[in-house]
Amino acid sequence: MGSSEGRRATLMVYRNLLKAVKKHIGREEHKAHFTDFSREEFKKNINLEYLKDSSFIQQRINLAQNYTCLLNSIHHHKDLLFSYNIAVDRSNEMTKVLGKSAASVGLRLPDVYQH
Numbered sequence: 001m002g003s004s005e006g007r008r009a010t011l012m013v014y015r016n017l018l019k020a021v022k023k024h025i026g027r028e029e030h031k032a033h034f035t036d037f038s039r040e041e042f043k044k045n046i047n048l049e050y051l052k053d054s055s056f057i058q059q060r061i062n063l064a065q066n067y068t069c070l071l072n073s074i075h076h077h078k079d080l081l082f083s084y085n086i087a088v089d090r091s092n093e094m095t096k097v098l099g100k101s102a103a104s105v106g107l108r109l110p111d112v113y114q115h
Helices: 003-025 029-044 046-050 054-084 091-104
Strands: none
Touching: 003 029, 003 054, 029 054
8 A cells, every 4th residue: 555545544533533432421621631632642743654664554454444443333223223213212313303404494392392
C-alpha cells in the first residue's frame, strides 16, 4: 500500500471512529474524554508512519477499526432488543418515536408525553 493510500485509509478509520464515538457515546461534556482519548492516540501516533515498523501501525489501525465495530454493534444490538421488546422498558423509546412521528407532520406531543 502506498504512503498516500495508507494515510487516506488511516484518516478514514479515524473519521469512522470519531463518528461512532459521537453517535453512540454522546457529545456531552462529561463524556468528552472518549473523543479526547481517540484524538490524542491518533495525534500521538501520527509520526509513526515514518517508522519502519508497519506491523505496529497496522495493529493500532486494526484496534481503532475493532473499537468502531464494537460501538456500532453494541448500538445495533440495543436497537434489536428494543425492537423485539426483550425485557426492557420501552416507554422512553416509544415517547421518542412518537415525538419524531408527530414532528415529521408538524405536530407536538401533548404534555402528558413530555418529560
